[in-house]
Amino acid sequence: MSIDTHDLIAPADQQETAQVTADSGDQAAPAAATPEAEAVQAPAEPTGPTFASLDLPAPLMAAIDELGFITPSAIQARAIPELLAGRDITGVAQTGTGKTAAFGLPLLAAVDPALRKVQALVLAPTRELAMQVADAIESFASKMDDVRVLPVYGGAPYIPQQRALRDGVHVVVGTPGRIKDHLDRGALKLDDIRFLVLDEADEMLRMGFAEDVEEIFGQAPTKRQVALFSATMPPAIRKVADHHMTDPVQIAVTRQASTVTAVRQTYAVVPFRHKVGSLARVLATSDADAAIVFTRTRGAAEDVGSALIEKGISAATISGDVAQKEREKIVERLRSGALDVLVATDVAARGLDVDRIGLVVNFDVPGEPEAYVHRIGRTGRAGRTGEALTFVTPHERGKLRSIERTIRAQLEEVDIPSPRDVSAHQVKRALGKVEARREAGRLDMYTEMIRTYA
Structure with missing residues (x-):
């Protein structure tokens, strides 16, 4: 599947707001995404923080510059510095807020390209999202030295995925079921994991992946960084955060609701x-x-x-x-x-x-x-x-x-x-072409055909 990185780096003009809190209380679900949820190129004169002010490594900044973006979204401006500082975070954010870059850029900053082992793992609830996130992270890593990103998901053959894991990858993005299968087969090892991401956690648990997630987290090193993103923060998600995260910073992003007036x-x-x-x-x-x-x-x-x-x-x-x-x-x-x-x-x-x-x-x-x-x-x-x-x-x-x-x-x-409406529409469309036929001098031919048919 193709992905448009413009959807993954959302600029500040989406009217987003963010809060950072130390506790993990309930957060309201974000309001509806506006039709401008697709990011557009940042303005030439940004009024808020820029990506350049986030202290990202030079190769990542080069990739961001090539993508043509200057101003981070609220979730990016809040999450990236905390993750770069080594903190665990929980992000209350929905698709369209730019959360993929919010965890994808710090994740890549933690990767050592010289170490050809899996160092970062992103869990996503669906194969479509796994492919989309993998494509995005790969685009962010375009200026890094031979950093390999591998999407793994059910419905695809095991052998090519196993071969890629054997050859060496740095980042794996996958669905919990297929990740667990590769762990059970010994094709995937989490001994060198530095960064774990749980994307769309509420959807993942709703789909029944709770046990798989627990087992995957249990096989990762205890010393690792964790980023958890969810559209809502119900008790089940708070339980995951309490069990697997260390003093997480909670970042809540909301966005103004809007209808599409056009x-x-x-x-x-x-x-x-x-x-x-x-x-x-x-x-x-x-x-x-x-x-x-x-x-x-x-x-x-x-x-x-x-x-x-x-x-x-x-x-x-x-x-x-x-x-x-x-x-x-x-x-x-x-x-x-x-x-x-x-x-x-x-x-x-x-x-x-x-x-x-x-x-x-x-x-x-x-x-x-x-x-x-x-x-x-x-x-x-x-x-x-x-x-x-x-x-x-x-x-x-x-x-x-x-x-x-x-x-x-x-x-x-x-x-x-109704079928009658369809016929009437077709006749109306045909009659709408009469003037053009007349100007082209071809109306007489059609008139004669209609007269003969009648």
Whole structure:
């Protein structure tokens, strides 16, 4: 999967605020990410701290400079100095706040390139996130001497991962299950671990990885640095922090909630069995140049993409299984107009910035309200307007209300176009071309054909 580092180094103009506390009390979940969650290049005259003021090693600063960023986000400005000083931290932060760089840069600063052993381990709940984080850390290490980063996750062959571990890597990013498998097989050893990261800890525990996480932490040296990041800080996460961390500094990042004012936000109640047909009619009657259709899972994305292609719609699918080069080709086709519809999972679409996208369809209601804001932020860009339509099954109205509370706005209910609406739209589109045909001197030919047919 390709990743856009612009999504991983978020600038200060995202209206983030941060607090550092010594205790580990409950923290409120961050508010919804704004559509500007994708980082943009920092202003030429920063008003706050800069990366240059964070005392990062020269090779890391060279990589940051090459990426074109100057101003760190709140989580980066707070976390990086503490981690560089050797402190353990717990960070209450969600995706889109720039937390990957917040732990990725200090992690690399702790690595000795001359020692070809695993010195840093990042645990992530999903394969998509593991690949994304690994790609980001690899880009941060681009100016370091032969630092190797390896993503490991389930669903991929063991042998290539084992071979890479045997040849020597410095940083491993992986899902708990596959990490534990490599430990059990003896392919992965944690004897030289200096830096441990638990990313999206609440999601990891929710998915049932608690025992795997405990066992992995138990095999790491007692003298190590730990960074734990979580969107919330429930008792289960505090327990992990109390057990495995030494006097951690707690950093809480919140961000102002915002709606996407340039996007008309609608929903339609659609039974599951009618979703594909409804989607095809929505796309057939949309005047948008291009559309993105979001699904919750990789399998659903592939099924929906295949169904649209069977209906004659110019569509493609991207998910965690799509190689970076192939993903780049698909995005370029979308950007150039050779492709009209992209079906994607949340993680696979991060960093996607295509001005042609005028419609976002949530084929599945996102699992978290914050993900909804990230999704609809794919349209209404560059001063344009856009439309976001969410399919809601009859029993998902509760999730819809949760989204509305998060964005502090009410979605407009709309009807799905009927087959008659599709036909009317096609006729309207054809009639819209009459003037151009007349100016080209070709209208008489069409008039004669219609008269003959009638």
